[in-house]
Amino acid sequence: MARLVIDPITRIEGHLKLEVEIEGGKVKDAWTSGTLFRGFEIILKGRDPRDAWHITQRICGVCPTSHGHTSSMSLEDSFKIRPPDNGRIIRNIIEACQFVHSHILWFYHLTALDYVDVVSALKAQPKEASLKKVQDRLKAFVNSGQLGPFANGYWGHPAYKLPAELNLLAVAHYLEALDMQAKASHLSALFGGKMPMTMTSPPGGSNFIPTVDTLANYFSRVEELQKWVDSAFIPDVLAVAPYYLDYAKIGKGHGNYLAWGVFDDASYDPKKRLLPRGIIMNSQLKAIDAKPEEVTEHVKHSWYTDSGPLNPMNGVTEPNFTEYDTNKKYTWAKAPRYQGKPMEVGALSRMLVAYTSGREKAVKLIDGTLKALNVAGKPEVLLSVLGRIAARTLETKLILDEMMNWGKEIAENIKNGKDAVYTDYKIPDSSSGIGLWEAPRGALGHWNVIAGKKLKNYQCVVPTTWNVCPRDDNGVRGPIEEALIGTPVLDAKRPVEILRVVHSFDPCLACTVHVIDPETNEIRKFRAC
Amino acid sequence: MRKEHGLATRDLVDRLRYSGVGRRDFLKFCGLTAGLLGLSEAYIPRIANALEKGTKRPPVVWLNFASDTGCTESLIKATYPNAADLVLDILSVDYNETIMAAAGQQVEEILQKSLKEGNYILVIEGGIPTKHGYGMIAGKDMMDIAKEFAPKAIAILAVGSCATYGGVPAANPNPSAIKGVADVLGPAYKGKIVNLDLCPVNVEVLVAVVVNYLLFKKLPELDSFGRPKTFYGQLIHDNCERRAHFDAGRFVEKFGTEEEALGHCLYKMGCKGPMTHAPCPKIMYNDRVSWCIKAGAPCIGCGEQGWTDKFAGFYERLPGVSIPGFKGVEFTADKIGLAAGAAAAIGIAAHALGSTKRIKKGGEE
Numbered sequence: 072m073a074r075l076v077i078d079p080i081t082r083i084e085g086h087l088k089l090e091v092e093i094e095g096g097k098v099k100d101a102w103t104s105g106t107l108f109r110g111f112e113i114i115l116k117g118r119d120p121r122d123a124w125h126i127t128q129r130i131c132g133v134c135p136t137s138h139g140h141t142s143s144m145s146l147e148d149s150f151k152i153r154p155p156d157n158g159r160i161i162r163n164i165i166e167a168c169q170f171v172h173s174h175i176l177w178f179y180h181l182t183a184l185d186y187v188d189v190v191s192a193l194k195a196q197p198k199e200a201s202l203k204k205v206q207d208r209l210k211a212f213v214n215s216g217q218l219g220p221f222a223n224g225y226w227g228h229p230a231y232k233l234p235a236e237l238n239l240l241a242v243a244h245y246l247e248a249l250d251m252q253a254k255a256s257h258l259s260a261l262f263g264g265k266m267p268m269t270m271t272s273p274p275g276g277s278n279f280i281p282t283v284d285t286l287a288n289y290f291s292r293v294e295e296l297q298k299w300v301d302s303a304f305i306p307d308v309l310a311v312a313p314y315y316l317d318y319a320k321i322g323k324g325h326g327n328y329l330a331w332g333v334f335d336d337a338s339y340d341p342k343k344r345l346l347p348r349g350i351i352m353n354s355q356l357k358a359i360d361a362k363p364e365e366v367t368e369h370v371k372h373s374w375y376t377d378s379g380p381l382n383p384m385n386g387v388t389e390p391n392f393t394e395y396d397t398n399k400k401y402t403w404a405k406a407p408r409y410q411g412k413p414m415e416v417g418a419l420s421r422m423l424v425a426y427t428s429g430r431e432k433a434v435k436l437i438d439g440t441l442k443a444l445n446v447a448g449k450p451e452v453l454l455s456v457l458g459r460i461a462a463r464t465l466e467t468k469l470i471l472d473e474m475m476n477w478g479k480e481i482a483e484n485i486k487n488g489k490d491a492v493y494t495d496y497k498i499p500d501s502s503s504g505i506g507l508w509e510a511p512r513g514a515l516g517h518w519n520v521i522a523g524k525k526l527k528n529y530q531c532v533v534p535t536t537w538n539v540c541p542r543d544d545n546g547v548r549g550p551i552e553e554a555l556i557g558t559p560v561l562d563a564k565r566p567v568e569i570l571r572v573v574h575s576f577d578p579c580l581a582c583t584v585h586v587i588d589p590e591t592n593e594i595r596k597f598r599a600c
Numbered sequence: 601m602r603k604e605h606g607l608a609t610r611d612l613v614d615r616l617r618y619s620g621v622g623r624r625d626f627l628k629f630c631g632l633t634a635g636l637l638g639l640s641e642a643y644i645p646r647i648a649n650a651l652e653k654g655t656k657r658p659p660v661v662w663l664n665f666a667s668d669t670g671c672t673e674s675l676i677k678a679t680y681p682n683a684a685d686l687v688l689d690i691l692s693v694d695y696n697e698t699i700m701a702a703a704g705q706q707v708e709e710i711l712q713k714s715l716k717e718g719n720y721i722l723v724i725e726g727g728i729p730t731k732h733g734y735g736m737i738a739g740k741d742m743m744d745i746a747k748e749f750a751p752k753a754i755a756i757l758a759v760g761s762c763a764t765y766g767g768v769p770a771a772n773p774n775p776s777a778i779k780g781v782a783d784v785l786g787p788a789y790k791g792k793i794v795n796l797d798l799c800p801v802n803v804e805v806l807v808a809v810v811v812n813y814l815l816f817k818k819l820p821e822l823d824s825f826g827r828p829k830t831f832y833g834q835l836i837h838d839n840c841e842r843r844a845h846f847d848a849g850r851f852v853e854k855f856g857t858e859e860e861a862l863g864h865c866l867y868k869m870g871c872k873g874p875m876t877h878a879p880c881p882k883i884m885y886n887d888r889v890s891w892c893i894k895a896g897a898p899c900i901g902c903g904e905q906g907w908t909d910k911f912a913g914f915y916e917r918l919p920g921v922s923i924p925g926f927k928g929v930e931f932t933a934d935k936i937g938l939a940a941g942a943a944a945a946i947g948i949a950a951h952a953l954g955s956t957k958r959i960k961k962g963g964e965e
Contacts, residue, residue, distance in 0.1 A: 077704035110775025129768040132670020217692040224701030253677040257886040264895030265885035267670040278855040442605040493856030
């Protein structure tokens with residue numbers, strides 16, 4: 072039995088340390104540890120509530136928009152207001168751009184290198200001049216001896232299965248996808264001013280006023296992204312998947328899924344969102360509704376003073392650093408639980424909830440994919456690493472298609488004189504509110520308490536905390552820890568299989584750890600590895 | 601052409617021509633960069649030469665400290681050149697945890713190799729926690745890593761508002777005691793660190809500074825805050841596309857109104873443009889699609905020293921510039937300590953007062 076520590080895990084956002092126990096060539100146990108911390112919730116205390124949506128965007132530069140929107144929604148809950156219809160749609164559009172950007176970036180630039188052997192692409196014999204050109208460029212790059220971000224990869228590892236031609240095509244699309252993820256972000260900026268850190272979704276709605284020009288620009292840009300996703304992203308995933316079908320059986324985890332839901336329709340009912348609210352328990356492919364009051368956070372294995380499981384509205388956060396000890400406390404992430412159970416969040420959770428709720432578009436996309444991979448009628452294969460990849464890919468298409476409709480809705484509203492984007496309000500003396508939404512990486516919640524027109528308390532329960540959390544008070548592993556169990560590892564010095572499982576969750580660590588004690592110096596004992 | 605399962609697959613797409621990612625519009629980029637740097641057209645071939653003919657691409661070590669990776673996000677949204685050009689052809693991005701293929705031990709090997717070889721462009725994203733243990737990579741304090749890597753750098757770029765002065769995580773009560781790069785490295789590095797404020801960094805500015813370095817082998821001329829004068833020499837207010845409305849006393853008083861649709865000035869909505877030195881109105885963001893004020897959002901001052909707290913209360917009018925009814929102007933801008941800002945503030949007060957009279961909404965003040 073061998074213990075292996077990977078620190079840092081790269082191609083994620085933030086700093087993650089992973090320790091695994093390997094026995095008989097398989098992962099027997101695993102511990103995930105969030106090792107970097109900032110103090111957003113402390114910083115927010117006492118501030119003007121209207122500033123919170125700007126400040127919380129800086130929790131994460133990859134999904135700032137989701138934090139901003141969730142913050143504004145939680146404050147609108149406190150202020151007892153809602154944005155007008157076009158305000159709602161503009162937010163949907165800005166959020167959607169970020170999802171598309173994030174999913175393209177995740178597949179091609181964060182996880183693809185776990186499946187695509189860049190060096191093998193040099194051996195391909197492409198017929199097309201354009202691919203030959205990419206290969207020549209790659210050759211010149213490799214011959215320069217300066218491998219930059221591709222240095223020290225696990226190239227040549229026997230777990231890489233793609234033929235050279237497909238590796239080359241994937242490298243070509245890796246480069247092309249750099250442009251496409253940028254274009255999706257530029258589209259956010261069209262409505263949000265800039266990205267990262269959009270500027271137009273304060274509590275009340277939107278302060279961007281769309282014009283016919285904006286919409287014309289918007290439609291052509293969405294269409295370009297749609298074409299690319301249809302002709303590159305989806306076909307790439309369908310081409311790569313057959314070489315890694317063993318990953319339909321790897322990385323399942325607990326089989327519990329949570330989605331707060333995202334993209335409101337005019338009813339503002341979370342169950343009617345484009346990707347609706349719901350939970351799935353114990354791998355039973357049947358969604359039921361989710362309630363925020365069922366959320367508690369455990370801290371037995373996190374560096375906080377022990378307290379019973381508490382709902383975030385009454386949450387207590389008292390940092391109490393002790394040594395990194397996988398038998399006791401080993402991370403700054405708390406352990407959120409739903410009805411006491413660990414829950415996986417992310418695109419797979421959202422798509423499963425949509426699919427099992429019978430949402431037509433999700434059903435069509437998922438059934439089509441299962442058929443293309445010759446596993447029609449077996450949606451249970453989705454509860455895996457491959458399922459997470461498929462879910463993000465298909466969700467990208469589902470969202471892009473809806474983006475066209477939202478643009479048309481705005482145009483229709485303007486035509487009918489329903490052009491309001493913002494609802495005015497007065498900050499109440501005291502109130503409290505919850506915003507529940509989704510970041511690309513999964514369920515996101517902000518809780519606020521206002522007193523004397525200032526923020527008295529602010530808590531965030533963010534996607535990666537759900538996924539990367541440690542064991543709970545009952546000793547039950549967090550979702551990533553559990554998903555790693557049984558993962559085969561050919562070469563413990565080059566554990567690419569482990570990276571595949573971890574990356575399938577698209578972890579974002581800056582979000583995960585958000586509170587420290589400014590007074591304690593207990594952290595002195597802390598070592599990152 | 602679609603199969604019965606409704607999704608296009610590879611065998612189909614293989615027949616479509618792969619569009620290819622080439623060095624499109626390379627000269628366009630060189631021209632844009634010359635413009636950004638205030639160089640004449642004669643420099644365009646020299647810029648192209650500096651970028652193309654190098655025998656060795658300049659190594660870049662990009663360290664991510666107390667940040668949210670927003671500046672890496674900004675980097676990969678570059679357009680001229682795009683991220684692929686930067687990574688494959690122009691620079692050698694040897695260390696950046698977000699994009700590098702290697703993990704764990706293989707990462708540490710790369711870092712040590714870079715340190716040994718030296719002569720890299722050191723880019724620091726994120727502020728630096730100055731309390732021991734509050735921010736570590738591979739068992740080392742970020743502060744120590746910065747001090748270890750700085751001496752061997754040929755240039756140090758502090759990108760984004762966290763790296764320059766700490767940014768949002770350094771806001772009161774600054775729980776991790778975060779400081780900017782220049783503060784941590786100390787007076788020995790005065791004039792050797794380029795501060796590229798803004799949240800996130802504007803990638804056009806970042807690329808232009810790098811090109812400038814490759815071209816002249818020196819840093820651009822810096823202001824007293826370590827910012828390149830070319831980009832941070834003017835107030836947003838001075839170049840603002842809504843400036844004419846300000847001068848005419850036409851202000852937005854509420855979001856989503858006719859005045860906003862007409863592009864009136866956002867000063868009364870809390871805009872910090874009159875005290876923020878940054879190139880946003882000229883360069884904008886995201887391939888010049890838009891920027892904050894163009895989109896209808898008041899500037900929150902993220903390009904200025906001391907942001908966040910200096911401008912907290914983002915939707916409140918600039919501190920020190922209050923307009924107490926019609927009794928006159930109370931003026932305490934010296935607390936902010938910026939002469940240029942103060943001069944602008946006098947103008948603002950006069951204009952805002954004028955507009956209050958004009959729109960006859962004096963009561964609300």
